[in-house]
Amino acid sequence: MNEHRFTLDDGDTTVTRDEPRPPLYRHRLRFENVKGEGGPGPEGSTRRAAPDLAVVTCACGLGTDVLASDDARLLYEEHRNLIRDEITAGSRRP
Structure with a gap:
């Protein structure tokens, strides 16, 4: 077995880079449901059920406004x- 053990004193261990290292994970995709407010129904009826709404975001810069859940799922x-x-x-x- 090798008798020599590496220590930090064995030499210059400083590593420099000309450009910053990119993040390990460029993406962080998220699908988030949003609580929607139901609008008023037709005259003489009660309020409609709230539509399913969602937002899609990612660390790479993707960001949507509130979308219908089906549209958001497709984009996701x-x-x-x-x-x-x-x-x-x-x-x-x-």
Whole structure:
């Protein structure tokens, strides 16, 4: 077995970079349900049920206004697929 043990005193261990290192995770995709207010129903009826609303956000800069839940889910899935493709393309680089 090697007799030499590495210590911090063995040399200059300072590492410098010219450019900042990118964050480990560029994406942090979130789908958040929003409590919607039901609007008034037609004359003579009670209030309608609140529509399902949601917001989609990601650390890469994606951010939506309040959307119908189905539309938000579609956008979420499309962005998730883009993230998957980005990761797959990155793993194939030499």
